Amino acid sequence: MSDAKPDKTDRYDPTAIEKKWQDRWAADDLYRTAPADERPKYYILDFYPYPSGEGLSVGHCRNYVPTDVIARHYRMKGYNVLHPMGWDAFGLPAENAAIKLKTNPAVLIRRFADNYKRQMNLIGASYDWSREINSSSPEYYHWTQWIFQRLYGSWYDTRADKARPIAELEAELAEHGTSRLRLALSDQQVSAEEWNAASPLERQNTLKRFRLAYRGEATVNWDPVDKTVLANEEVLPDGTAWRSGALVERKTLKQWFFRISAYSERLDRDLDTVDWPSRIVAMQRNWIGRSQGAEVIFVRAQQSQGDEPQAAHRPATAAPQPDDKIIVYTTRPDTLWGATFMVLSPEHPLVASVTSAAQREAVAAYVAEAKVKGAVVVPVEDKEKTGVFTGGYALNPVNGARIPIWVADYVLMGYGTGAIMAVPAHDERDFAFALKFGLPIIPVIARSDDAARSLLSPGTYDPALPDALRAAGYAFSDEGGALTVTLAGAQAQAYADLVRPHLTEGWTEVVGSGWLAIFPDAVIAFDSAAADEQISSRIRTALKIDALPSFMAYLATVPAYQDLIYHSEYSSPINSGPINGLPGEEAISRTIAYLEERGQGQGRLNYKMRDWLISRQRYWGTPIPIIHTEDGLELTLPEAELPLTLPDVESYEPTATGESPLSLIDGWVNVALPDGRTGRRETDTMGTFACSSWYYMRFADPKNPGQLATPEELDYWLPVDMYVGGAEHAVMHLLYARFWTKVLYDLGVVPFFEPFQRLRNQGLILAPAREVDGQIVIEKMSKSKGNVITPDEVVAKHGADALRGYECFISDFEAAVPWNTDGVPGVRRWLDRVWRIVLNPGDEAGQSGEFSERQLRRVTHQTIMRVEHDIAEFKFNTVISALMEFTNAMYKARDGGMAGTPAWAEATEALVLLIAPVAPHMAEELWARTGRGYSVHQQPWPAADPALAAEDEVEVVLQVNGKVRDKLTVPVGASEDQLRALAMESDRVRSHIGEKSIRKVIVVPGKLVNVVVG
């Protein structure tokens, strides 16, 4: 460049060069990405931000700098690189800011985004701004709406394991009903006759159960401050909203959902195919909550005398799930023989019909109270179990036991079937509930450790017993005549035979394994409800008490037994008929097979993940392209009418009623349909996670007016090779985006099923540590604390390249770390040194030293390899230290007289090329000043020659008993024998061996010799 006349006396002055090059790059469109071509591609993407009015802090740059380093690196490596940026522009923060500033949100977002863009350019980010997108522009949300319609028009076929057009389901329903769909037992079936006879509204209600986008009634999280509904993920564990902090209320409203639950299995399974942080994978798996188990059918038992069931009043359109069956979900079908009662969630539809007349009031009161309490989130550990007996009974399908049906709020309607079989001996919650309400507890799974214990109280046995026990080899302790005997379950019977004759009064028992109750006149195995009653009855008599609900209720009062009365292991069943003695896993599979044969249940996969609630009762979001007719039918907008644009409004204020402000705009809401009817537009808008679920696709072809993107560009650019952003989106955004990708994959829109091949999370940058009252305080940067450091101030003082360097150098990329204001000057000093050694190697030439051209070339090529490797590994901090070491080495080489040699020229050029991704402005300036033209960013990445990088001598460590005693420099190829001999010649090694004898000599060629003596 003409204005960059080489001037050897210039000092490095970032302000003089950074703006100049940024303008030139922009004018030249240097970072414009070419469409798909024959080059290999690399798609590196930052999470697109919501542009807030506060602008970027140095913390945000932690994300944007490393991705920019990678983009620049890959360009130099010859890749066609896509490195775009856009704006997550819809949503509450923008809308709330608009309300507060009384400015149109579109105008506000443009202003904020322009500021972000200015700051990104300030730090030298190389985005292709021709591909900038904004999720709130009609050109963008056109396709958000288009995808919504694809979801609305599709259903998930579990047989094909993919989404299919809803018309194909309608055809199947007309012919076979739901009979071939492989529904869960608890899913309602529809016959072909019913379908064919159904009204349009009834059909709509049936299809709603299958569509991937559907409107359903739901108890939702209502945020009274933002006056909108929130997704479950947006409610914090303490029951407050993640954005507004308000205490969330429960409301029942008609809401739009996406049926992400249909994709649970694939969303779980396909996590195996991506390179993501294990923490994120674990969080997603945990959120999906896959479990394997079975649905089991319990048939209701006849009520006992005086407990007449409430007449079940059913609507004329019979519910196809007969009231006489209650279906539960369990992950432990192997414990079915131990199910001693059932529990229904208070919201379970059968609660009313199983409740007896006598219990009706109590149950109604409990259900009403549970409804109120449901709004308040109470930490689980503080929660005492509550519940009410319904008066109804069911039959245990495998042993015919008549078991009581309870209602309790520890059973959640939203998981499984909302009803459980309670196995108190092997489920912690059921155990606590059974003890509290006096329900029977029968062990049905053996202890894998076979541990058992027996307590003999003073005065219950004759004096000969201790000696008899000793003689038989039983270990026991004696505390004032109370004997605690430790034994194995297998010894239980022999033990009973030994002890019983010595019992004079009362009783004892074997607890844990081998369960027995031992009375002076009888030994009773604790193996059934009948045995439980027999034992309890004897204890009641012995203790002269009326109330003892169960044997276990007594055992729970004995401290010596506490660790043995309950366990939840997978192990061999006992007291369980046909599955007794099977190994744990087999017991489960055999039980499922047994149930399926007898039509009493079937295996089922179950997931914790709920459907994705997308409705927001707000203005600033993507309109949902649906019209409701006056007779309650839903119509989708014809594709030609998309995008359905937001109307201009004067007030963005949410209504107090829970309806979107759109509902107040009659001219927009009311539509005349072609057939003369009138309709009302859907007034809910979509939450912003809809927009962000596909934006990475749009970057491939961001201006396309006729398609989401052309198949060619999608096929070439996607999936994203490297996706970088904060871990706070671990579940929501990343899961939703994966879901949409899979739907579009099933429908043939995109050719990939995982959107983000590699994912990395940058660590948080915290405010600089400060001292308050002698305590070191480290906190997040926040405007309210006034501790935000902006890139603007750092660039003004030290330049963008120093900021970029420090962002890379500050720490491991994924670690949270406080900003250190002394760190940037340190990087700046290094850049100064680079500047001087490249431009003025002759100056300040100081000390003489030894340095060969061979050595210089070696360091050069080693550095190329290190930088390349560390960029690939996302280790930007060691990229910088490698470059610093290289710079230091060049100073030594300069002192050794290397300046001006061919090796020097090679080293200088490599240095400038290697710093180009990190310090693009300085690299460009140095490239120009050393007469190499424009642009350094279009040069090929230097190629490392492993032969030149190889050492010809290595330092070998000499150890005696693992401690370093001497070091030797030897040729790389030195053999084991040579090394051993050299080690033995070392005086220092010899003196440490001394008089001791040598037992062994370990030689690791190129590394060390370890002489083991002793």
Next chain:
RNA sequence: GCCGGAGUGGCGGAACGGCAGACGCUGCGGUCUUAAAAACCGCUGGGGGCAACCCCGUACGGGUUCGAGUCCCGUCUUCGGCACCA
């Protein structure tokens, strides 16, 4: 409670099972200067020794190994997520 990370100098952090503390910051000493800044040079984990050197040291306790910051078992601390999910 369950799941997943992380514990290394004054600080940020390096380290294929093979010299712990690279690189940088801070601090101390020095050179240059009338002086300061900048730059440059040296030192900077703890203890002992005049020194050559020696001992200890990667949260804690064990183990495997010729050799462990690194692998295994257990404990503690801490961060993040989930949490009555049957």
